[in-house]
Amino acid sequence: MSGARVRFAPIVLMLLTGLLVTAMPVASQDRLKAASHARAGWAAVRAGRHQVAADAFDDAIRITPKDASLHYGAGLAAWMQGQSQRAQVELREALALAPEYTEASLLLGEVLYRANDLEGAIVVYEQAATRAPTHLPLTTRLEEWRKEAALHRDFYQAQGSHFTVLFEGPADEPLAAKAIELLEHAYWRVGGEMGVFPEHIITVVLATRQQFRDITRSPDWAAAAFDGRIKIPVSGALRQPEELERILAHEFTHALIRTIAPRGVPTWLNEGLAVAMEPGGVASSVDDLKDLKSRLPASRLASGFAGLSGRDARAAYAQSATAAQALIERQGVPAVVALLRDIARGDPLPEAFEYRMLMPWRDFLAVLGEPDQR
Numbered sequence: 001m002s003g004a005r006v007r008f009a010p011i012v013l014m015l016l017t018g019l020l021v022t023a024m025p026v027a028s029q030d031r032l033k034a035a036s037h038a039r040a041g042w043a044a045v046r047a048g049r050h051q052v053a054a055d056a057f058d059d060a061i062r063i064t065p066k067d068a069s070l071h072y073g074a075g076l077a078a079w080m081q082g083q084s085q086r087a088q089v090e091l092r093e094a095l096a097l098a099p100e101y102t103e104a105s106l107l108l109g110e111v112l113y114r115a116n117d118l119e120g121a122i123v124v125y126e127q128a129a130t131r132a133p134t135h136l137p138l139t140t141r142l143e144e145w146r147k148e149a150a151l152h153r154d155f156y157q158a159q160g161s162h163f164t165v166l167f168e169g170p171a172d173e174p175l176a177a178k179a180i181e182l183l184e185h186a187y188w189r190v191g192g193e194m195g196v197f198p199e200h201i202i203t204v205v206l207a208t209r210q211q212f213r214d215i216t217r218s219p220d221w222a223a224a225a226f227d228g229r230i231k232i233p234v235s236g237a238l239r240q241p242e243e244l245e246r247i248l249a250h251e252f253t254h255a256l257i258r259t260i261a262p263r264g265v266p267t268w269l270n271e272g273l274a275v276a277m278e279p280g281g282v283a284s285s286v287d288d289l290k291d292l293k294s295r296l297p298a299s300r301l302a303s304g305f306a307g308l309s310g311r312d313a314r315a316a317y318a319q320s321a322t323a324a325q326a327l328i329e330r331q332g333v334p335a336v337v338a339l340l341r342d343i344a345r346g347d348p349l350p351e352a353f354e355y356r357m358l359m360p361w362r363d364f365l366a367v368l369g370e371p372d373q374r
């Protein structure tokens with residue numbers, strides 16, 4: 001027996017070492033491949049090529065599925081493209097693999113918050129705060145959310161099928177009912193036309209202490225970051241139901257655009273579509289342009305209308321709306337929505353524009369605004 005052992009041992013040993021020799025390089029080669037996919041993913045995130053990033057992280061995950069940072073990358077790439085559900089799945093996976101992963105918690109909380117799941121967002125940040133109690137961005141945001149949750153509990157809410165109405169200031173039930181009716185109408189009209197519906201319930205905050213005014217074309221309103229909630233000053237709004245309808249349709253369109261492309265959308269396209277989807281928005285923009293006689297350069301319409309004078313803001317919105325309308329008439333709303341999706345993927349705008357609109361980008365810039373002086 002002992003002789004047999006002695007004879008067989010070297011064979012077993014040879015087999016084992018043979019296996020190791022062949023197995024090791026394959027495993028480390030795979031790891032190298034995964035690392036190279038991951039590097040490509042992060043480079044694509046930095047370059048704003050979100051779809052390229054998502055594909056690269058998927059490739060890496062297929063090789064090393066237990067790497068939390070890859071799921072974080074995949075979650076980030078999904079989030080950048082407005083894919084809230086997918087982002088949540090990936091980020092939860094990252095946290096299951098590495099519960100102390102604060103960046104993943106930070107992003108997941110934010111994704112949930114934007115998806116109108118305030119309670120869920122608070123839970124994620126509370127868990128993260130037990131592991132990182134001195135992380136200031138985390139604890140500050142958590143404090144804000146707790147205050148907001150307390151506000152939601154204390155204040156009157158009205159619930160529509162697709163909207164929650166909250167009041168900042170005294171509750172006003174007839175106004176809430178009217179707002180929900182107008183919003184539900186906008187939901188089907190604008191959502192139907194664009195072929196896109198929001199993934200989740202949208203919160204609308206009615207500021208009942210502030211006098212109703214047209215916030216949709218005001219430069220200071222454009223400066224306020226739209227964070228997924230529609231907030232409007234409404235005191236006295238029931239006396240002007242048509243204005244209220246126009247403003248709610250405008251803001252709902254922004255919410256929809258954000259669903260399709262959370263970032264990277266040039267202001268002229270974002271505001272232009274929002275005005276074009278208002279009842280009578282295009283007609284009043286055409287009138288405004290006739291009235292004003294002067295137009296802004298296209299380059300001024302790409303990034304934010306904050307800081308414009310009242311007159312310039314009027315021109316900026318009117319130029320954006322007529323340009324958006326021209327695109328809709330040229331290729332139809334679905335092509336414009338496809339362009340938004342390209343932007344979300346991180347495709348360069350001029351190329352995506354020419355592909356979707358079958359029109360040279362330079363020619364369009366000449367339609368959008370005056371040529372630059374310089």
Ligand SMILES: [Zn+2]
Pocket residue numbers: 216217250254270271274
């Ligand atoms: Zn707007």
